[in-house]
Amino acid sequence: MALILPTAATPVDGQHLLPSACALSAGKAENIDRTQAEALATVQALMAARLTLMTQVAQTKWNTGAPIEDPAREQQLLDDIRLRAAQANLSPDWVVHFFRLQVEAGKEIQYMLFAQWDSEERGKFDHPVDLRADIRPRLDQMTPKLIGALSVAWPAIVSGKVHLKSCSPRALISGAGCVTPLSLVPLMDGSARADQRRTVTPIP
Numbered sequence: 001m002a003l004i005l006p007t008a009a010t011p012v013d014g015q016h017l018l019p020s021a022c023a024l025s026a027g028k029a030e031n032i033d034r035t036q037a038e039a040l041a042t043v044q045a046l047m048a049a050r051l052t053l054m055t056q057v058a059q060t061k062w063n064t065g066a067p068i069e070d071p072a073r074e075q076q077l078l079d080d081i082r083l084r085a086a087q088a089n090l091s092p093d094w095v096v097h098f099f100r101l102q103v104e105a106g107k108e109i110q111y112m113l114f115a116q117w118d119s120e121e122r123g124k125f126d127h128p129v130d131l132r133a134d135i136r137p138r139l140d141q142m143t144p145k146l147i148g149a150l151s152v153a154w155p156a157i158v159s160g161k162v163h164l165k166s167c168s169p170r171a172l173i174s175g176a177g178c179v180t181p182l183s184l185v186p187l188m189d190g191s192a193r194a195d196q197r198r199t200v201t202p203i204p
């Protein structure tokens with residue numbers, strides 16, 4: 001499987017680089033280990049499941065008037081991830097980078113939904129689930145699973161031979177089993193390879 005890198009990048013908010021084309025393809029010449037390929041599929045499924053939950057997250061905040069961003073919760077999440085990554089023998093810096101972009105991608109979806117509901121002058125949702133009691137525990141259950149899958153897929157991620165489908169945030173919330181360009185950034189920006197170079201001591 002070969003990664004086709006984006007042909008151009010668009011600065012967004014002066015911070016993130018959004019790949020303008022995220023087509024990824026499989027090539028027989030560059031076969032990757034089957035176990036790693038399956039782990040990559042699990043990574044994609046969990047990324048998509050995490051992002052899909054953001055619609056429910058946004059609905060609870062719309063109803064309660066809570067802000068989209070919760071920096072204390074993010075910090076707690078990333079601190080936990082740092083510990084778990086070390087336990088999984090992964091680079092804590094890279095895994096935190098990966099999750100930071102998952103969080104940003106999730107907020108991108110929530111901001112988009114709020115903008116849509118604002119323009120529709122939408123009222124409250126009828127059957128909101130509880131953010132703390134229902135949704136965050138589900139998000140938390142995904143964290144160790146994602147780290148486990150990233151750990152198995154790590155050699156493929158470092159090699160750049162990844163195969164993940166991307167779509168727009170709007171397509172994602174309408175039920176597509178894909179991930180958004182922003183969430184893919186850590187798998188495509190060369191950070192895994194750079195981290196590997198930094199953390200692996202060459203044999204003399």
Ligand SMILES: C=C(O[C@@H]1C=C(C(=O)O)C=C[C@H]1O)C(=O)O
Nearest residue numbers: 057068069070071073074103106
């Ligand atoms: C998902 C939420 O919204 C935002 C995104 C978070 C995440 O992706 O884990 C955490 C906190 C919020 O800044 C949430 O509030 O739980």
